[in-house]
Amino acid sequence: MLDAVGAPVRVLGVPLTRQTGRAYFALQAVAGLLWWVLVATVPRVRELTLGNLPPLPIALADLILFVAASMIAAFGVRWAAWAACVWANTVALSMVVYATVTTLAGWGALAMIAAGVGSAIAAILIQRGSFPAHWILLGPLGLREARPAARARNILLTACQLAVFWGLFLVVFPLLLAWIERRWALGIEVPTAVRVIGVVALLAASALGLWSGATMASLGDGTPLPSATARRLVVAGPYRIVRNPMAVAGITQGVAVGLILGSWIVVVWAICGSLVWNAIVRPVEERDLEERFGEPFRAYRDRVSCWVPRRRPRRIVDS
Known part of the structure; x- marks a missing residue:
């Protein structure tokens, strides 16, 4: 998907284009070949990534369907890109089952999940030439202006939204990921001080999230x-300090829960979620705001930082 000026979606400044997909497959081919060299020469790598699985038959298939296919895909060959994608995700699913049942090869399962996701995105880029961000912006993430409603109803809806999203993304998913981390023997020792920092960060971020949600529901004639x-541009409360206080709160909450659970995977999951939101959701939301509110939003965007509060933010006139 292209942004308003025709530029591709960017992640950490890298444009998601057909060339990006080809470069990914080139790197994946080299990484896959290097990994098999390490498996053959370093017993510890073989143990951590394959467990008790026999390496020879897996290597014969993987060198063809993963390494060689990725190498061919690096030249922009579509069938090779999809072959590598299907194989990577098939192996990833198999490794997830194996690691969960046996508690072995957790690092191998994790590596193949990353390879499966990366191969899928790269194959889409080679096939389409750009990343179809609109595939993500469906259902609850699809942009639709709220219907006119009483303030009390918007506040109630916002409270229900927070309860559902916080329950899923701050309780259910993190607990599942933390369990998988322990089951796959991927955990690391975390000092008590880190967990305490997590509690403090979670409380502060939750307070910011509640403040932001209440402000949006009360003044925006809609929900977050x-x-x-929202039907109205909101520049009051925490929105005077930073343009995306709900996102700042949510990302901080996710990282904080990871610290509390002592789970580095939960922390990484929260950070990856922030990258997806910043690269795909935020540009679409801000383009929608500019289309609906015009100059007042552009002035607000120019005066208030997206993520980090400015030392002395300029005065904003409420709309």
């Missing part, structure tokens, strides 16, 4: 959820 987005 994109599918019932």
